[in-house]
Amino acid sequence: MKRSKLLFFIFITEGFALLLALVLAKYLRIQLLPLTENILRDTFTGTIGAAIPFSLFVLLLSEKSGKMPFANSLRQTILHDLKPLFSHLTLPDMCIISLLAGFSEELLFRGVLQNKLGIFAASVIFGLLHFISPAYFVIAFLMSIYIGFLCYYLQSLLIPIQIHFVYDLCALIYLKHFRRFK
Secondary structure (H helix, E strand, O other), X not given: OOHHHHHHHHHHHHHHHHHHHHHHHHHHOOOOOOOOOOHHHHHHHHHHHOHHHXXXXXXXHOHHXXXXXXXXXXXXXXXXXXXXXXXXXXXXXXXXXXXXXXXXXXXXXXXXXXXXXXXXXXXXXXXXXXXXXXXHHHHHXXXXXXXXXXXXXXXXOHHHHHHHHHHHHHHHHHHHHOOOOO
């Protein structure tokens, strides 16, 4: 897919997610703002919170994961389907995509759906909407559970937004520059 088409598709998709979050929040009377009471703490927590899933992503792409069927399946999906899709993006593209995804998806999934349906149901929906393969669904579901619990226990929408942003940005940069070592 050409870079311009990919960016257009992502802008439409994330714009729709943001619009849906705002409409549902208004209809269901959910207050999405302010995102946090403590911007510095929650930005720091979200940045550090992205380290665990990103470390797992790096491990997953390593040769060591090739011996585990589940991990190998996911690794193949990432390298054969996602890497070619995102390989033509520039750093500014990756920053914008990561910011849009983090903000719009977390307002929808944590701010609205988790608020009304709970962590488990919001995470199932998150996993289904990120479905590329069964293994990818499981990873997206588990990441959503992790982010959902942090959001719930720390009572801040900024933390999941920051985790999602930092994770996506780091994963896109790493994936773009990833080389197989034999």
